[in-house]
Amino acid sequence: MTWDANEGKRLYGRVIPAEPPMRHTVIREPIGVIAAFTPWNFPMSSPSRKVRGALAAGCSIILKAAEETPAGAVMLAQAYHDAKLPDGVLNLVFGDPGMISSYLIASQVVRAVTFTGSTPVGKHLAGLTAQHMKPAILELGGHAPVIVCDDVDPDSAALACVKGKLNNAGQICVAPTRIFVHRKDYDKFVEAFARYGANTGGACAGAEQRYRTCRK
Structure with missing residues (x-):
C-alpha cells in the first residue's frame, strides 16, 4: 500500500523534443471510474491491490468481490471508511457475477476494467470490454x-x-x-x-x- 501511494507521486509527465513552434508534452490524468473483479482465493490481498492502485492513480473504483469469501473485502472497505476516504470513492458490491459484470462494463460511468480470475471468465470479460471499447487489465489463471x-x-x-x-x-x-x-x-x-x-x-x-x- 505504501509503494502504491508513493508511486502515485511518481507519475510524472514528459516533455518530448520537437521542432519549434511545436511542443509535445505527456500529461497523465486519471482515466475515471474503475470496475474491479476479484477472486475468492486471496480475499484480502486481491481487493487491496485493485483498490490501492486505482486510488493512487486518482480514480474511484467499484469493487465486485467474490461472494464465496466476502468478509475480507468488507473489512478492507471498512478500513478505508474508518480512514475517512470520501463517500463514493470506493464502492463494494456483491451478487450475481454475470449480471453485475455485464451491467458495469456496459455502463457509461465505468471507464476501465480490471479482473483477476480464471482464463475462461477473463476471455468472456475481454469480449464484453471490447464491445464497449474499454481498456481491460486481466490477470488470469496459470498453467x-x-x-x-x-x-x-x-x-x-x-x-x-x-x-x-x-x-x-x-x-x-x-x-x-x-x-x-x-x-x-x-x-x-x-x-x-x-x-x-x-x-x-x-x-x-x-x-x-x-x-x-x-x-x-
Whole structure:
C-alpha cells in the first residue's frame, strides 16, 4: 500500500523534443471510474491491490468481490471508511457475477476494467470490454510446469513441489499443473511426493473448489 501511494507521486509527465513552434508534452490524468473483479482465493490481498492502485492513480473504483469469501473485502472497505476516504470513492458490491459484470462494463460511468480470475471468465470479460471499447487489465489463471532434473535430490524436489502445489490449499493460479521427472528418480520422487502431500493441505472454499483442486 505504501509503494502504491508513493508511486502515485511518481507519475510524472514528459516533455518530448520537437521542432519549434511545436511542443509535445505527456500529461497523465486519471482515466475515471474503475470496475474491479476479484477472486475468492486471496480475499484480502486481491481487493487491496485493485483498490490501492486505482486510488493512487486518482480514480474511484467499484469493487465486485467474490461472494464465496466476502468478509475480507468488507473489512478492507471498512478500513478505508474508518480512514475517512470520501463517500463514493470506493464502492463494494456483491451478487450475481454475470449480471453485475455485464451491467458495469456496459455502463457509461465505468471507464476501465480490471479482473483477476480464471482464463475462461477473463476471455468472456475481454469480449464484453471490447464491445464497449474499454481498456481491460486481466490477470488470469496459470498453467505452470515443473521440471525435475537428474542432478537434484528427489526428496527435496518432491517437498518443494508439494509446497508449491498445495500452497493456499492448492487454490492459487501459480500452483504446478504437471511435473516432469527424470526417469532415474521417478519412483523416489513419487514416493516422497505422496508422503509429503498426505500431511499437507488446508481449508478449501467450498465443496466445488475442493473437487476441482483434488482433480488437479
